[in-house]
Amino acid sequence: MGLIGAVAMLMGAMIGAAVFVLLGPLAKLTGPSLPLAFLLGALPAFFGSAYYIQLGSMFPSTGGTYLYTSRLLSPTLGVLAAFWILFAGIGANGMLALGFVNYISFYLGQLPIKSTAILIIIVFVIINLFGMRFSSLLQIYMVIWMVGSLLLYIVSGLFELQSPSFISVDNEPFFRNGLSGLLMATVLSFYSYAGYGLITEIGGEIRNSHKNTPRAIAISLLLVTAIYMGAAYVSTKVIPLEKFISFTASLPMAATYFLPDLGVHVIAVGGLLALFTSLNAMLLIFPHELYVMAQDRSVSPLFLVKVKRFNTPYFSLILVGFMTITLIHLGFSERVFATMTVIGFLLASILMGFASLKIFSKAQAPYEAATVKIPKPLLLFFSVLGIGCSLLFTVFAFIDEPLVGFMAMAVGLFGVLYSVVYMRGRSEGNLAIDKYFEKS
16 A cells, blocks of 8 residues: 555545534534634644554554554553554444444435444455555545545535625524533544544555555645535535534535536435545454554464455454444444544544654664654654543543443453463563564
């Protein structure tokens, strides 16, 4: 995978159908200040991206979450971070599969929810069995359409604002529900950035990874933030706010105000592809975590088994798909799956932040040899801010969905017990960081 493929993978992971569907409910909280909510919601991602960029440049390896935390903190915390990132991945898969059913039902009528969602998971597991190159190419084509549809919406909306026939709808207070409404929308909007560091999970599959991994994170995060803010600005300026809030499919329905039918259909398909790109990215990325743990002898060697022709760790891929299907069958809701994604990713990100604080005491040589060297005071500052923001957003998510919070705590407890019982004498997680750098 080259830089374009890596950018497409990250943008596909971050831009889900939420931006096509959920802008209306967010606008109900904020009013015209919706673009500001998306800018503020990106702050934890911007702070956290600093240590993902630095670690990705120092150790361009697959399974970054596990490797960084196991080497810089401890083998047990490495397993804990890996289990939480897998917890997030299963949540993302379930959320996206159910989101697909809800989105497509708007156009095709009511579909059987569980069976359709399970079918979608099976289809994308099969797609990813054909390997990184095939999935990456498919991702690029889908992201091109998806981003093109969003740009069509934004640019057409901006032209509409300049049209002589445009009647201003800007009669709402900037903060519709005060600062509390803005704060709540800011927390919710972070869900849209939750996958910003996932490219470090497949660093070993990227050409010139020490350069392209940091570039992909920076480029993707800037582009996604600009797209979210642009779509939010157009939506709250062109369409009367009360009308926009009532839309069940925010962007496709809003597009009917200033685009012909063909343009509306392009945007509607873009929402569908947003689901597909996110699901494809999740099923492509997360199974590699188990593969790297198996290389490190932290999990069963069964996870090392690959489809030789396509170099796909199929046992890991099938397991992640099976666990997602099981939870869908048990009746987990889209909201529960979404909160699993956020809490799992944030907890893993907190451990990654602490790992970055250890760079200068445990990994000075790899830091000096890295292509990207963020100055020490700046990296430490961003790491502390990233940890603090992630912790704050985790607390909000726990309060919002206590059941998922307890599930995440149970996963953490299992990770600790697992590392004590299974990994004793097996893991190489205590390998010196300099030796690991030389090895890789």
